Amino acid sequence: MTCRIAGLLLEKVTGMSAERYITGHVFRKAGLRHTSFPRTPYLPGPSSKAYEALFGFFDPPRDYGVYDMSWAWTSGAVVSTMEDLDRFFRLLLRGELLDAALLAEMRKTVPVRSFSGAVIDYGLGIFPIDLPCGRFWGHDGSVPGMQTFAFSDAGGGRQFAFGVNLRNYQQLDENGVPVPHAIDFAIGDHLLEAACGPGAEATAKAARPPVPIGVDGGTATP
Template identity: 40%
Template sequence: MQLPLPRTIRAAACGTALLAVLVMAGGTPASAAPPPPLPAEALAAGLQQVRDAGMPGVFAEVRDGKQVWRGARGYADVTTRRAMLPGFQHRIGSISKTFLATTLLQLVGEGRLTLDAPFGDYLPEYAIDGVTVRMLLNHTSGIGDYDSVLFQSGEDIERIRSVTYPPDEVARIGLGAPRTGAPGESYAYSNTNFVLAGLILERVTGRPAAEEMTRRIIRPLGLYQTYFPATSTTIVGPHSAGYIPWYDGELRDFSEYNMSVFWGAGDVVSTSADLDTFFRALLRGKLLEPAELAEMRTTVPMDPAFPDAAGYGLGLYWVTLPCGQVWGHDGLVFGHSTISWHSPDGRRQATIAENMTHYALPGQPNPITDATFEFLVTALCGTPAPAPTAARAAAAAVRPPWLTPVPGAPAPTPSGR
């Protein structure tokens, strides 16, 4: 989601000792050459660079087949100096969209939903001529984003912290927002699309969306740290604070928040390990039949001027790195951001989570952003990024939404340590 927020400040004091472990889970058949080991030292150094650039705390998991590396750096809480740990629960924001799209595509495979049908066939009370189910899932509907209406200032963010929003109300706010284009014309990211998609899921199945996704995906995969908080403001398991640099220079914690306003579009809590398990199962065809997985991976350019940089499918996108395309999604809510990218076959995987957002100007180099994407290139390609060219290209392709300042606030400047 793209949210306007205030100026950045210098991050809190230097962090704790690096927490990293390389795990070799299981053996390799004698007839097969073992894969090269994960670059543990480079990965540890990469997290340190994110911390040194100004991020209060960061953790990650990287997988290559049965090899697993986990690490963390910095503080979960800058006041108490509680250490960040790699197994923390984290709000994953828009990665929730991949869970929802996968569930809807299962219904497509069962003949209960048609991608190219008008979405009004399922939700006649919201119908818009020319908008199909597919257009909701690949963000080509032209429907505006409710974020732009609800979150226009820091005061709005604080006010909504404890407010419960029914999905119907959020959907109608988004449908009343300025349109981004004609149906099917071009890609324009809008959270309203996935609120409507969640309402379709409930209409078709007759069950709450969270219950249906849990029944079909979360429980069968054993994602025991993944759940929907509904109207609860609290993350139930061990977790970090979620910081936004505020107007007065403080790091304000938004880890406690009523996530009903992000229903369907970004309300899931998970861990890096659960996300890697989910995406491996998805990309290897364990959740969808081949036809539906192919539909999910049918993409539109995220930026028509650079069609080879990134493409958005149905709740899933690809981005080009020096070693080729990787698939996944990123997500952000106030104070928590996550990026989860994977090789096309789900073998090589990387998920990184950070506990500060909205810290820099969009479109301008920032050391935290550079370090984050350099880590991902190292994790997925096996060698450090040509600093910072490849990292900046990846960041530009997905246009990280945590770079947007609040209207009228002082222009942020990139922070150091």
């Protein structure tokens, strides 16, 4: 909802459609060749299926591989590739898309409670995760059946981006909160090794820090 409001404000201030402004001032400026607002529910190019379990309500999980995201508008009606996601965060955090003052504003965080009940520090469109090899900034995103993660260190020298095509596979507890699944811990392990290299998983397990797996998913401790 907040991103949709931002889109309305963008159109009011610029006098042009949000799609046109974002395409020209973000996608093209950053050289994102495979990122766009799709015109149809069909993705432009090869893609995986997208399975939604809805916490067991769909059994077996339902395929949302063809799904019209236009309803989300500036809150998520964009398709991209992992290469473009990495490029976007690399340029953003190096200060090549915004000036230093605006980037500093993005990094000012406030505590936000996720759907799972976990509290994370959240900035203006990005949030940090602290790993054994340093602090990374980025974001996740999800639609029925799909979730992506993309994070970068401050200089863009270390990055990782990956996606999963099965959503809400967890069970809910008596309070309606998702119970961490083995997949969540596997994602945490993968995140650590992708960001910090071999051996990081063992180091993290010894210290047992929480590994955020997204605003939607909360945290999992490997």
